[in-house]
Amino acid sequence: MADSVAKRREEKIAGIVACAWTLAQEDGIAGVSLHGLARAVGMRQPSLYVYFDSKHALYDAMFADGNRQLLEHLDAVTFSPEPREALKQWLHTFAAFGSENTELYQLLFHRPIPGFTPSPESYALAEKVLGDAYTLMRAAGLTEQGDMDCIVAITAGVTDAQISNDPGGDRWLRHLNRLVDLLADDAIARGRTQ
């Protein structure tokens, strides 16, 4: 094929990014060095510049890849036809994935690299995640921005608490459904009395 060269290059980049995630899991996102990453994929540090113009370009590729992983993971789940149930399942899937992929979650939602801002193309993927969440919330009857903000804060709070205080467990995750139900019931009751 005419694009086999480009394809092999894309696959190589994907392999490097995957390896970078492994290193990030050990030493944190900021702990990934180009020397270490190059050695881990069997090359020397300057050779990485064939695939990434700078270290920020590597972070940008990881940011985009992390969002793609998250979207694929959410896409692979079959959700209930009942909107409230589907929302709870989506949020729980999101929080569980974040708890199990802490470095990915931190790069996507905590911006731990000073000076790094995702490119517009990469950021569009992050906005798709949030947009999907908003769509499910509206389907479940949450129309006020304030209510949706509450859902976002609750989900992030549960995920972060799970990561920080009980890694690998479910001490905080198991309360997410209850909290979402509480907020959704209250939001809908408010809407009725307005």
Place this chain on the structure above:
Amino acid sequence: MADSVAKRREEKIAGIVACAWTLAQEDGIAGVSLHGLARAVGMRQPSLYVYFDSKHALYDAMFADGNRQLLEHLDAVTFSPEPREALKQWLHTFAAFGSENTELYQLLFHRPIPGFTPSPESYALAEKVLGDAYTLMRAAGLTEQGDMDCIVAITAGVTDAQISNDPGGDRWLRHLNRLVDLLADDAIARGRTQ
């Protein structure tokens, strides 16, 4: 006085730590360098070792100082005699202080320095903060650990969302009281039907 030497030393250390917070606000906690900090307080980098045995010792002093600032700030507020109201006031004061002192909040609750663990003496201050929160929750009728975990997650989620998405505003903070009321009402209703 016989302790005037020790006192001047303590004051100098306090000044250095205060200056470190200022630098952290500009470049992040991890961006504080001993060279930069020394210059900012009018000395050279090796002289800092007179006051701190290592960089981790500096972080430990900042961790302890941050908890002391937080405790003092909470101590200066007069809370309602009504337990539920007092709890909401305390949590809102906590979240607002965290939102306004983001680097302090991150050092205390997000552990952004790989390899840094607070000393037991410093950590005791952090446990006092959490202990105060638990005391207020119990007074407000929240006795189950799961309910208290929910309050912790909600408060942290609101604070983090405020810092990340609307620095300086109150888009997320303003929902904290409502969320705490929702959870507390539900927890107490649960308790009654058990």
Place this chain on the structure above:
DNA sequence: GTCTATACATCGATAGAC
């Protein structure tokens, strides 16, 4: 496309004069 070699910067930490 990968390599060696190196430039250049930053950082934490230590030695030793004053």
Place this chain on the structure above:
DNA sequence: GTCTATCGATGTATAGAC
């Protein structure tokens, strides 16, 4: 207690041979 000088490690990035 503060300084100069320096070590040693680490890091990103570039130049140029192959």
